[in-house]
Amino acid sequence: MNKPDETPPAGAGDRSLRFLFEQADIRGETVHLDDAYRDILAIHQYAPGVSRLLGEFLAASVLLGTTLKFEGKLILQARSEGEIPLLMVESNSALEIRAIARGAEQATSERFDRLLANGQLAITIDPEQGQRYQGIVPLVEDSLAHSLDAYFRHSEQLGTRLWLAADGERASGLLLQNLPAQLVPDSEQRNRQWEHACALADTVQEEELLGLDTGNLLYRLYHEEPVRLFDPAPVAFRCSCSRERTRNALASLQPAEVSDLLEELGCITMDCEFCNQQYRFTREDMAEVLGEEKSKILH
Numbered sequence: 001m002n003k004p005d006e007t008p009p010a011g012a013g014d015r016s017l018r019f020l021f022e023q024a025d026i027r028g029e030t031v032h033l034d035d036a037y038r039d040i041l042a043i044h045q046y047a048p049g050v051s052r053l054l055g056e057f058l059a060a061s062v063l064l065g066t067t068l069k070f071e072g073k074l075i076l077q078a079r080s081e082g083e084i085p086l087l088m089v090e091s092n093s094a095l096e097i098r099a100i101a102r103g104a105e106q107a108t109s110e111r112f113d114r115l116l117a118n119g120q121l122a123i124t125i126d127p128e129q130g131q132r133y134q135g136i137v138p139l140v141e142d143s144l145a146h147s148l149d150a151y152f153r154h155s156e157q158l159g160t161r162l163w164l165a166a167d168g169e170r171a172s173g174l175l176l177q178n179l180p181a182q183l184v185p186d187s188e189q190r191n192r193q194w195e196h197a198c199a200l201a202d203t204v205q206e207e208e209l210l211g212l213d214t215g216n217l218l219y220r221l222y223h224e225e226p227v228r229l230f231d232p233a234p235v236a237f238r239c240s241c242s243r244e245r246t247r248n249a250l251a252s253l254q255p256a257e258v259s260d261l262l263e264e265l266g267c268i269t270m271d272c273e274f275c276n277q278q279y280r281f282t283r284e285d286m287a288e289v290l291g292e293e294k295s296k297i298l299h
């Protein structure tokens with residue numbers, strides 16, 4: 001590809017950008033997270049190792065989300081016996097992200113295999129219409145990217161590889177995906193092209209992934225190949241919680257239970273774990289919900 005004409009202004013923000021190899025059936029995607037990542041970290045007090053890992057998960061969720069061909073959500077949920085019992089990241093088709101590491105207050109390690117020891121990652125794809133799909137990724141490699149690589153290598157899906165980096169301030173990632181044969185029907189040539197693209201991406205340094213914008217990163221890796229870049233799409237931190245959803249969750253409890261809680265506490269407060277938003281419900285707020293429950297029972 002050609003050398004980029006101009007460097008976008010520093011801090012061009014949170015974005016994801018698609019690219020295509022013009023002479024190979026390979027697509028790619030990059031993601032850069034700045035404010036969105038820092039806003040998520042600002043809500044919690046995570047140790048540096050946890051913050052970095054959370055950044056890699058966020059970058060991975062955006063990259064994997066861009067491979068979906070429908071509207072919906074992608075959820076990465078890692079459970080482990082290590083220093084982080086639960087790490088959860090969500091992204092959606094509007095490129096809104098949120099994340100939490102639960103029970104990681106004591107975490108001090110920087111090492112993937114200590115933070116998520118004996119870990120398992122559930123990748124859930126939740127389309128707005130249609131069936132949920134879940135894949136399980138054992139977290140047995142030395143990083144999230146390598147664990148995902150191993151998962152895709154053993155699955156029936158399209159060849160897919162990821163490179164991820166995060167430093168507590170910025171999180172970035174690169175994804176390559178082998179597309180079904182279209183430009184290049186010869187399977188040997190296809191394999192060669194795929195291996196070559198991955199071998200070059202394997203030379204990327206963490207600082208390059210974090211510091212270079214997509215044009216310069218791709219020029220650094222693929223200056224000998226024609227690569228077409230698409231327009232960047234903005235990524236933002238946005239929590240999907242709402243007062244209505246929280247009230248619906250309360251409404252799913254037994255009316256007597258809600259009534260007892262109100263009796264005991266005066267009002268019910270619920271905090272969103274992802275964004276710390278607090279929702280407060282008085283007896284008056286809940287009367288409607290309790291009333292609806294009653295009328296349903298009467299019918």
Ligand SMILES: [Zn+2]
Pocket residue numbers: 239240241242272273274275276277
């Ligand atoms: Zn929230």
